[in-house]
Amino acid sequence: xxxALIFDFFGVIRPNDQGVLATYRRxxxxxxxxxxxxxxxxTAANFGLVADADEQIAARLxxxxxxxxxxxxxxxxxxxLLEFIRAKRAEGFKTGLLSNADAxxxxxxxxxxxxxxxxxxxxxxxxxxxAKPAAMFYRxxxxxxxxxxxxxxxxxxxxxxxxxxxxxxxxxxxxxxxDQLQQxxxxxxxxxxxxxx
Numbered sequence: 001x002x003x004a005l006i007f008d009f010f011g012v013i014r015p016n017d018q019g020v021l022a023t024y025r026r027x028x029x030x031x032x033x034x035x036x037x038x039x040x041x042x043t044a045a046n047f048g049l050v051a052d053a054d055e056q057i058a059a060r061l062x063x064x065x066x067x068x069x070x071x072x073x074x075x076x077x078x079x080x081l082l083e084f085i086r087a088k089r090a091e092g093f094k095t096g097l098l099s100n101a102d103a104x105x106x107x108x109x110x111x112x113x114x115x116x117x118x119x120x121x122x123x124x125x126x127x128x129x130x131a132k133p134a135a136m137f138y139r140x141x142x143x144x145x146x147x148x149x150x151x152x153x154x155x156x157x158x159x160x161x162x163x164x165x166x167x168x169x170x171x172x173x174x175x176x177x178x179d180q181l182q183q184x185x186x187x188x189x190x191x192x193x194x195x196x197x
Contacts, residue, residue, distance in 0.1 A: 002171070002192045003151040004120075005088055005185075006141055007081075008132075009099035009109065011157030012175045018076035020057075027061050027071060034060065045102035048126040053102050069108050077109065081178055085118045094145045097122040098138070098154070100131040121145050132156070133164025142168075153188060155181060 010019045020042065021031050031038060037060060045053035054072075058065040089095045097106075097119045103126030106115060115122060121144035125131035128140060142149050154165035154172040162172035173184045 001151060001196055002093070002153055002189060004094040004096060004142075004145045004147045004153070005085070006096040006098050006145075006152055006154045006165075006170075007085060008154075008156040008158070008161065008175070009097060009101060012155055013077050013081055013097070014109070015076075015078055016157070020072075023068070023071045023076075024057065024061065027063055027068070029061050046100045046125045046131045048103050048129045051103065054105075054108075072105075072108050074110055074114065078178065081181075082114070082118055084178070084182070089118065089120070094120045094147060096120060096141050096145050098132070098141045099123075100125040102126045132158075132161040133167070135164065135168045138165055138168050138170060153185070155185075 007013055010016070016022070021038065024031055024034070024038065038057075041050070041053050041056055044050040050056070054068055055065050058068040061068070085095050095118060101124045103124060105124060105126070106122055110118075121141065123137070123141050123144060125137060128137070130137045130140070132138070138149065138154070142152060145152070149169035152165075152170045154162060154170050155175050156162050156165070156172065157175045159174055162174045165172040171188060173181060173188070175181055
């Protein structure tokens with residue numbers, strides 16, 4: 001029986017056109033020229049190897065780190081999807097946020113009230129030093145939600161991260177857009193309910 005819905009952040013809750021690279025561009029950065037720097041800093045941050053990734057990015061852009069945080073802030077999240085998550089939680093599903101992201105960035109992505117409203121648990125790769133698609137990262141989320149992998153659905157825009165979830169026994173939906181998620185999740189839940197009957 002499906003008990004938990006787990007959501008990725010970048011490419012799902014934060015649309016791709018509002019992600020790190022898009023924000024870097026908006027603030028005047030050249031993502032082609034700085035591709036190696038951005039990939040290196042993102043990887044190091046995702047594994048918790050650097051504590052000042054945002055400061056380094058802001059310095060590279062020549063803007064105050066506060067300006068970077070402002071552009072990465074809550075205004076650019078998909079609020080329709082967040083309301084859907086809140087509604088599913090009200091229906092009794094446990095909800096989680098599982099993201100390859102810099103440690104301690106939850107306070108930039110969400111207000112404390114939003115986090116409490118939408119998620120039962122949140123886990124960033126930078127906080128634990130392991131990232132998707134490593135099996136351990138998904139298992140850590142299951143432990144935080146106190147549910148078995150087979151009772152979880154992972155919603156992620158990256159096929160390899162969906163495959164990582166399936167590897168440990170979760171179901172997964174590859175996120176393309178909000179309407180598609182609603183349709184596929186409704187089908188999955190309907191099928192799950194039929195099997196339980």
